[in-house]
Amino acid sequence: MTSFEEAETEETVTCLHLTFYHPCQHEKMMFRCLNFCKREQVRADETAKFGRDSSVCHYSLMDTRVSRIQFSLQFFRKLHTSEYCFEIKNLSKKTKLTVNQTELGYLNKIDLPWKCIICFGDYQILAEIQEGESTDYFETHLHLAEAPILQERCLPSLQPIPENSISPSFFLSQGKSPTEIDENEL
DSSP states (O other): OOHHHHSOOOOOOOEEEEEEEOTTHHHHOTTTTSOOSSOEEEETTSEEEEESOTTTOSEEOOOTTSOSSOEEEEEEEOTTSSOEEEEEEEOOSSOOEEETTEEEOTTOEEEOOSEEEEEETTEEEEEEEEOOOOSSEEEEEEEEOSSOSSOOOOOOOSSOOOTTOOOHHHHHHTTOOOOOOOGGGO
16 A cells, blocks of 8 residues: 555535625724734634634734624534534623624624625624534635625615516606516517
8 A cells, every 4th residue: 555545534624704794994004913915723512703802812903993703713513414613602791793684792603594695883804604514623714805805785775676677666757657568569
């Protein structure tokens, strides 16, 4: 047997990709303590904490409006499955945390969806989980977004827009109501 044949089987590692955005990130440099260059390993039994207290949080945000410990991420395996997940817990007494529009108060926690947007204050974080098999550790890979992750959303008009792209407001401004036309009649 060769050394290649006797080598340990490589395990894939679960990786949590986090893309950060804040509207004042260039002026205030609140992400200056985050390592955007490479993946970092975190032991599976450790809790990844995010906040402004660098003595407690591995991921420090340099902003006085961020709580000492803002939130934590805990790696776990779902019961009776081989699926690995993350749980997010809000650790801020003052700021609510939203995960895909689910609002978390202090000490509330939920399973992190495979792809979601985490928001608190003006911070936006896109979280994406890349599945792996390792039980000893997971990795984090941090990215910096140049543009907002979550665009301001204007509520769409509740009126349907016809295929010919003429807005219903066009008809209303002319005192006519829209009528449905078969596309073969055009």
